[in-house]
Amino acid sequence: xxxxxxxxxxxxxxxxxxxxxxxxxxxxxxxxxxxxxxxxxxxxxxxxxxxxxxxxxxxxxxxxxxxxxxxxxxxxxxxxxxxxxxxxxxxxxxxxxxxxxxxxxxxxxxxxxxxxxxxxxxxxxxxxxxxxxxxxxxxxxxxxxxxxxxx
Ligand SMILES: [Zn+2]
Numbered sequence: 001x002x003x004x005x006x007x008x009x010x011x012x013x014x015x016x017x018x019x020x021x022x023x024x025x026x027x028x029x030x031x032x033x034x035x036x037x038x039x040x041x042x043x044x045x046x047x048x049x050x051x052x053x054x055x056x057x058x059x060x061x062x063x064x065x066x067x068x069x070x071x072x073x074x075x076x077x078x079x080x081x082x083x084x085x086x087x088x089x090x091x092x093x094x095x096x097x098x099x100x101x102x103x104x105x106x107x108x109x110x111x112x113x114x115x116x117x118x119x120x121x122x123x124x125x126x127x128x129x130x131x132x133x134x135x136x137x138x139x140x141x142x143x144x145x146x147x148x149x150x151x
Contacts, residue, residue, distance in 0.1 A: 001085040005064065007037035010092040028095050038064070040088060047088050054084040 003009025010017070012035030016025035026037035029046035040047065042062045051062065057080035058070040070077040 001082050003089055004037055004041065004085040005068070009037075010096050011035045011037055013037075013039075015096070019039050028099070029092070032086060041067075050084050054080050055081075102135060127128070 002117075006016055012022060012023040014025050014037075015022040025033065025034045025036075027039060027044055027046075029035075030044050032039055032044065035044070042051075042063070056060065058067065058077045067081055073079055
């Protein structure tokens with residue numbers, strides 16, 4: 001919830017201008033060019049369902065002062081705001097992790113056989129079970145060449 005109320009968190013605007021982890025401040029959940037906390041809160045079409053649920057509890061005005069006032073007003077409103085923020089931030093953080101994973105999955109790293117030999121502590125040198133292309137050399141020779149003798 002703090003991320004949503006301060007704008008310091010998983011927002012394109014923050015990631016670009018402050019954390020400098022993203023090339024642009026754009027929203028990754030719609031076409032908006034500037035993903036601020038306010039955009040996420042009141043404008044982004046990706047969160048219509050969550051926003052409708054929140055409006056049911058605290059009313060249609062989702063500007064920050066109104067939300068903060070409603071937090072103090074009732075336990076129910078606090079819970080609604082908290083659920084709203086967590087639901088959205090969880091998804092925004094998951095989307096950010098996916099973007100980072102995509103960047104990390106460059107061809108060099110992807111082909112590193114880091115898993116092979118893991119847990120086998122025999123002291124022997126680790127042998128590749130297959131050739132790097134993933135094809136067993138024996139595949140082609142399994143088929144008997146003598147089929148033509150039937151005619
Ligand atoms: Zn958006």
